Amino acid sequence: MSKKAIVLFSGGLDSTTVLFQALKEGYTVHALTIQYGQLHFKEIDSAKRIAGDLGVPHEVVHLSLPWKGSSLVDSELKLPKNRSANEMETGIPSTYVPARNTLFLSYALSWAEASQADSVWIGANAIDYSGYPDCRPDFLAAMENVYCLGTKLGREGNPIKIKAPLVEKTKSDIVKLALSLKVPLEQTWSCYQGDDQPCEKCDSCQLRAKGFQEAGEKDPILSC
């Protein structure tokens, strides 16, 4: 089988770092961005620009979920702001999208099997994160078991693997890795909102800021 990777690619800090890591390891990379009803398109615009600059084949798939259930996709729900590290560790916030990573990893599996890729890469992180259940190592292992049992390739003894190289890293380590891989950090978009500048208050902005601060680096996306 070819050394081919499907990378789940949102255009944010984590998934862009994963994409660069897969390229560094010599994989032929196909990037998959999933539009699942987010309230803005800035992330997806970032993903398109970065994939285009790299010349990486890129698919944007639109998930039509008739149901809501998350403040990331429902403008009537409020985005949580300025949550403390302790709050992030102990509660699953309203930004959690039901079964999001299960759906993402299912789409990626389908493309991986249809295109004979040997792995799916995801930027999930369970250290500096919002407490989402579907970012944790036990969930990823359960999904990898589905990859094995639910596919023709898996049943034939060639299961597609899930690679989550950031899952046990701190955000500061991710920033350092991104810099070493020459990730164009100024082009990545992490904020849950789609304004001109990151809001600096949502979980995603706060985790990103913590990473840059602890790494002793300046985030190039922030104006001075």
Add this chain to the structure above:
Amino acid sequence: MSKKAIVLFSGGLDSTTVLFQALKEGYTVHALTIQYGQLHFKEIDSAKRIAGDLGVPHEVVHLSLPWKGSSLVDSELKLPKNRSANEMETGIPSTYVPARNTLFLSYALSWAEASQADSVWIGANAIDYSGYPDCRPDFLAAMENVYCLGTKLGREGNPIKIKAPLVEKTKSDIVKLALSLKVPLEQTWSCYQGDDQPCEKCDSCQLRAKGFQEAGEKDPILSC
């Protein structure tokens, strides 16, 4: 939690029987049909008619898969015909859609969690079937583990269950069950093709015919 079920509902013999079984068991049922690029819409028309007659809330979700990899969604690939029972038992045919049931069960999980349902029902069968890897009990168990670990409800101790009441039944037993539940068999559509009458040659037609024959019943969908 309410006794509420999401039923994956294609409009075929198996999933219609499952839908009637869930209703019989007293569940509030929401039916979910997934259009994944099949070459015809007869199945979906059947699903809409049956759900409408029952007054069951029904969502039809369109999966946009830019990749192919199956003769069910790619008109350039030939549908296998007149396969023997032995061939069905030993090989995974070209009608296998990469990760189809993984995707279906992921969508159903998302809706189940967003709507606080306690179970997802699927008409998977691993006795009289085409050998698909994602119809077997070990796959369904792996997916149920994902349901448990990948959701907020599961992490809080209320995992959504997968119910597959037909998985160990013969097709003949399914036909008998359907008749006992008064399933409108003449409205169900199983054929992989979308002609006026079932082709009677594809795996799905052949398995259905075997079921009716072994049950000693006549399939009302076939003209005399």
